[in-house]
Amino acid sequence: MANMNSDSRHLGTSEVDHERDPGPMNIQFEPSDLRSKRPFCIEPTNIVNVNHVIQRVSDHASAMNKRIHYYSRLTTPADKALIAPDHVVPAPEECYVYSPLGSAYKLQSYTEGYGKNTSLVTIFMIWNTMMGTSILSIPWGIKQAGFTTGMCVIILMGLLTLYCCYRVVKSRTMMFSLDTTTWEYPDVCRHYFGSFGQWSSLLFSLVSLIGAMIVYWVLMSNFLFNTGKFIFNFIHHINDTDTILSTNNSNPVICPSAGSGGHPDNSSMIFYANDTGAQQFEKWWDKSRTVPFYLVGLLLPLLNFKSPSFFSKFNILGTVSVLYLIFLVTFKAVRLGFHLEFHWFIPTEFFVPEIRFQFPQLTGVLTLAFFIHNCIITLLKNNKKQENNVRDLCIAYMLVTLTYLYIGVLVFASFPSPPLSKDCIEQNFLDNFPSSDTLSFIARIFLLFQMMTVYPLLGYLARVQLLGHIFGDIYPRYSGAACGLAFVFIYPSLIYIISLHQEERLTWPKLIFHVFIIILGVANLIVQFFM
């Protein structure tokens, strides 16, 4: 298992720096920690389960290993005199960490500037991470805000969150006296706000996580329900779009909430007098009563996998899903054509006004849609050319905004308004397609698989579904806005103000501008509860 290619030479006239602080001792083997955690080689005799093929360790590496072992016995742990300097030990890329269970993995080097990702990869990763399930709610958000307002709000929110993200990225550079290479944003918050900052930022992160889990669960139940229904109807050749308000052509679009006064469709409104089989099916395949529990059965085996990293291989499903959605939307738009009418303030039977006062609902959705602030530092760390970080961030945000705009505008514009009102657009726009529609069925399948591979915990899901019943409206504009409040608006601005104040560079315009951002964030959250 030891795979030392240490016959390579160790060059370099590095200065042996005894003053360097070993840094926080954590498990992730940060390079600042590495010096005191060497030696680097465990001989086969110390590993519990040795494979039959014992790989050779080179003489050089073996001798160095013994030397380091011996020298470490000669001094106290606090004394750094006999710790091996970097140039005599193999580079971090040649080091392996062994688990007693026999597996080995390579060390990641976290040093600044050691990232291997080109700009393109970094931009793609940021885009991929930001593209979440909020994309399904953008058309609804535009509907709530009005078309023109919606577009403006999307662009403005994009810019605002971009600026705050920029603040997050730059927050570490304002501290010159400390070594911040290993810091994530909660560490920065801790530095400025003490432990309150650390815990509150973690709490807000958790809130967004729980919110995301709720969304995932709901969407998965939804997709599973529709998939099941599609398969059932396909097998039994039932066409159930007749009784629901829908368009009468080959591209059916339905309005599920037409008859039920605004609540999403929980059960199908179909009843078949003579078909007890279908009734049985309806009884056992209910969107909110039974399907979520079937979902438990589906997810439980997945959670018994030995290594959760298995699922990271399915990351590509996320990208594929989004691309497919784009294709789907384009296709439908081409088939359905554009139906836009511009009424500025007065709602009509089929259209919504251009400017509506429910636009905060859109901002609520967008705060979650543009949220990446808790991991942007880590994502940008691996950028090969660190000086291009800001540029890449801006490009990524631009791409994300364009994607959201594209999908939102197309769905909104192509929604067939003469028969159906724009008000019918659902919070999840796939709900507007009947379960018999093949293309959307495929989209649901993709998304279902993708979410299943992403779904981490199962623990509080039954409880979450309960909450969904209690609160009714389960789409977490609240959690998005709540954590968005802290991470996106308040913390970056506040930290910037404080650091400027410490350096005595705080000017009135900057102060006013950032306080305004904080007020916007607070307002965003409060207003969610009034809509």
Next chain:
Amino acid sequence: MEESDSEKTTEKENLGPRMDPPLGEPEGSLGWVLPNTAMKKKVLLMGKSGSGKTSMRSIIFANYIARDTRRLGATIDVEHSHVRFLGNLVLNLWDCGGQDTFMENYFTSQRDNIFRNVEVLIYVFDVESRELEKDMHYYQSCLEAILQNSPDAKIFCLVHKMDLVQEDQRDLIFKEREEDLRRLSRPLECSCFRTSIWDETLYKAWSSIVYQLIPNVQQLEMNLRNFAEIIEADEVLLFERATFLCKEQRDAHRFEKISNIIKQFKLSCSKLAASFQSMEVRNSNFAAFIDIFTSNTYVMVVMSDPSIPSAATLINIRNARKHFEKLERVDGPKQCLLMR
């Protein structure tokens, strides 16, 4: 020597927490008496402050460094290490140079005391030093003192911390330094070595030094070869007792590694107030015995015939011991005089 699935057994003697067990002299002439430095022969380890002497000593002699080696000031007094090696030699550490005028006076007044009875002078140069002129100046004043007080002493120069030099430049830089030092040392002769604690060169250098001090080394080797043939051993090696330095230069990696393993084991033993006496390593392919041999040495016997019982080999070693002790004693009680 592979150590895969082998058992190690040791015999312990409870002699107290010392690194260096008292010498097994059967006649027990001196016992364990605090050496009077005025009479004992010395090995002087000198060099500028921060050149690596304390680390070097600690590594070679398996001494625990009890304090931070980054001292704020130079050593005021000579460090007596009480390490007896090669019989009656005592290692003295002294910081040379870099002191203020007070220290200079002290140095000059104590000079005769320091440089009398010196067997060996080991002078350590830091290869990264920026004050070459000053280094050479101090070196030369040491040499003058040696010439006055102990003209028979052997001089060794170690160009240390070579790992900080780029690999392709090491030979060049070392050759330059060696030429300079040779030139400066005339009429005395000095041997130069390049060393670093991060490879086997330190071990090699010290081995060369120490083995020049063992009397009758040629005769010892011939007898060892005979001994090996008689007991049907694959390999018989001698290690110096306190430092486990070995004369064999060919496979320095291997012997440095063995030496490090045993010294680490010695340190572990001493933590239990035991001292290391002997070790047997056995597996299906070979058996190796490390045992006290003469007053200055340990022996390592490697047998590739595992059917020969340990007891037989140990008896052989014990019997051979008497013979080799006599060989070492050729020159009488003061056994570490150099053969000229």
